[in-house]
Amino acid sequence: MSLKPYVLSLSIAAALTLAGGAQAARFDQMAIAGAAKGLARQQSAALQADSDDAFEATDVIVDADGTEHVRMQRSYRGLPVIGGDVVVHSNNGRFREASLTLHGRGRPSLSPRTSANEAQLVAGKDFNGTIESIESRGLVIYARGDKPVLAYEVNVQGASDTFGTANMRYFVDAANGKVLDRWNLFQTAAANGTGKSLLVGNVGIVTNSVSGGYQLVDPSRGNGSVYDAKGKNDTSANLRNATLFTDTDNVWGNNAESDRATVAGDIAYGVSKTWDYYKNVHGRNGIFNDGQGVKSYAHVKIYVGTGYTSNNAAWNGSAMEYGDGGTTWFPLVAVDVAGHEMSHGVTQAxxxxxxxxxxxxxxxxxxxxxxxxxxxxxxxxxxxxxxxxxxxxxxxxxxxxxxxxxxxxxxxxxxxxxxxxxxxxxxxxxxxxxxxxxxxxxxxxxxxxxxxxxxxxxxxxxxxxxxxxxxxxxxxxxxxxxxxxxxxxxxxxxxxxxxxxxxxxxxxxxxxxxxxxxxxxxxxxxxxxxxxxxx
The missing domain is CATH 1.10.390.10 (Neutral Protease Domain 2)
Structure with missing residues (x-):
């Protein structure tokens, strides 16, 4: 899978493509972000910043009283600082405080003693499974421990006996080749028209009308869509070959597992309720607050270390995946499961x-x-x-x-x-x-x-x-x-x-x-x- 570990909820460059009030609002965000970068330079002690640290804004929140909260990623001499992210809080451009976990201003030497290839070998061995792709993302400053360390970031994707279906971020010490940390961007729910749904009965869902029928795409919620993965393993190739659910009468499923569209109705319902919850309760417009929906895959098998299983659901870094369950579980398409998976995306963003x-x-x-x-x-x-x-x-x-x-x-x-x-x-x-x-x-x-x-x-x-x-x-x-x-x-x-x-x-x-x-x-x-x- 070609999944991106970094997703920015603020795309400043997009401002020039917007018009009217939306363009003005985005330019306001750009101005606030720029001011926050200036504050970051002025308040180096509060941000535990070295003179060679740089900051880029990724999100801007402005309260009704004018208080500004700008989330920023930190780099040091051009290298990303993992764990160095910070939120600068200000009011009308005046610094109030900063939220961060970095405890010191010390920075490591930028001369590695091992190579990127060696780091990939270490990560691949630790992955312990079938690797679809392995890629060095280059040198970073790993700052989640007691003190910052020069490290290689390695991305490994595939099926791991340890981590299951995995899109892993590895951080390998550039001095001694040891794994400093790793985590899976593929985040699961379990450790282990009319939608005639399986779990909540007949429910109203929004679909897309096209020539000859309907698509399970919700234009009112950023064109979020539901695809049939056909019971296959969730490899990148299989997900690329999944098919969008379509129908001729806009009635989806039969309230039973005998119709493949039934659980698609559950998914569409759960996703719509989650979208509406975030929008109406928190003012958030989609997972990434950009008005765009994401894909959901029904009928997926997910690798969990001992093999592929239908007994799971997951957020894979850019989309949701739902398994069909088995003898103990129904398909994992309950409303709280949909809310759980989409919320992994909100956390990521x-x-x-x-x-x-x-x-x-x-x-x-x-x-x-x-x-x-x-x-x-x-x-x-x-x-x-x-x-x-x-x-x-x-x-x-x-x-x-x-x-x-x-x-x-x-x-x-x-x-x-x-x-x-x-x-x-x-x-x-x-x-x-x-x-x-x-x-x-x-x-x-x-x-x-x-x-x-x-x-x-x-x-x-x-x-x-x-x-x-x-x-x-x-x-x-x-x-x-x-x-x-x-x-x-x-x-x-x-x-x-x-x-x-x-x-x-x-x-x-x-x-x-x-x-x-x-x-x-x-x-x-x-x-x-x-x-x-x-x-």
Whole structure:
């Protein structure tokens, strides 16, 4: 797959192609971005900037009161600084503060002791699988550790016995040839007309009318489209050969798996609800905030290390993929799964949370959080909203209490962390996400035991069991405030290397911006983090 690891939500060069008010707005963004670059040069100490650092704006957010937030990528003598990204906050051009994780101004020697070819060999060996492509992206400054290190970035794509279907970013030390870090841009939901859908009944969907029929393309949402991958493995060649779903009567599917268009209807519905959620709740126009939809692939097999499986769904860096399930699971096309996958794209386009360590757990938690909020936004009676992830995909779930993940008590899945500890960052990102999921549940709902999990059930939960510090009065500020605080923290304050401690700071800043430091919402954020041992 030819997938790009960097996606910019602000394309300054595109300004000249716009007209009228849109052109004026884009020129305003250009001016703000330019001013922020000037502030970055002036505020070198606050940005931990060396005199040879340079900054390029990738996103601009302006609040109603004129406060500006400019997200920028950092380079040093022309080399990208991985983990050096920063958000410059200002008001009417006056510097306020910066959000970043870089701790020092020291920079490494730019003389490598190993070659790019050696780095590719190291990455290829670590990949441990069938490689479709391997490419050196050149030298970078890797700054996610204790101090910046000169490294090679290597992109490896294929099917890995360790990582499954993979589009990997490797960082190999240019001095000793050791792997410093790696993560998968292919991010999955599980560790493991009229749409006659499978999981939510008959639903209205928007399609594209063409000569002789209809295409499963939504012109009202950036021409997002759904393709049939025909049950094949998700290699680049197979995805290129996938076919767009078409129909003659604009009725898609038959509410059963016997019609291949049925789950396409589920996907189109889930994608439309996710698009509408981001637009109507957060003012975001598509994954990349550019008004453009993306492709979704139905009937895909995804490699998970032991072989290709239909028991998964994924964001592959530029599109969504949905498997057909199996004996345990229905096709993985539930609304919260669609919201989860699209939200990986939003993370990629904003904070860019690296998919390893605690930042990887936050990346996964963000997708679970917004996947759940999409489910509440859809409010479909056939898929009652809750804080269970993927409960609708189980073929046998009579009590409705079996799920992939449980946000109110993550450890119910047998592997996820309820409370932060120093070892959380070493967990699989689907399990370290438990801390973020748990925080958000407590923030929104408080220590309230959901129906079906209280006394007398197999879970036998109490309010005291939902918190890590005994404070059953933590959080409870409501979903509306909680989701707005989290979104602002993600898009304005988090950066690629944000960990849980920094996420606490980011959400407190977001709560202060939206509601004030003396508000119940601000206090709720603080107490909810403490209730999951992030202090």
């Amino acid at each position: 904003t904070a860019g949370l690296a998919y390893s360590g605690e930042s990887g757990g936050l990346n996964e938690a963000n997708s679970d959080i917004f996947g759940t909020m999409v489910e509440y936004y859809a409010n479909n009676s056939t898929d009652a909203p809750d804080y269970l992830i993927g409960e609708k995909i189980y073929r046998s779930n009579p009590g409705g209490t079996t799920a992939l993940r449980y946000m109110f008590k993550p450890s119910l899945d047998g592997a996820s962390a309820d409370c932060w500890s120093s070892s959380v960052g070493s967990l699989n990102v689907h399990y370290s996400s438990g801390v973020g999921n748990h925080f958000f549940y407590l923030l929104a709902e408080g220590a309230v035991v959901p129906a079906g999990f209280g006394a007398g059930t197999s879970a036998n939960l109490t309010a005291a069991k939902l918190v890590c510090n005994g404070n059953t009065a933590a959080g409870g500020i409501g979903r509306d405030a909680a989701q707005k605080i989290w979104y602002r923290a993600l898009t304005v304050y988090m950066t690629s290397n944000t960990n849980y401690a920094a996420a606490r700071t980011a959400t407190l800043k977001a709560a202060a911006d939206l509601y004030g430091t003396t508000s119940t919402q601000y206090a709720g954020v603080a107490s909810a983090w403490s209730a999951v041992s992030v202090n």
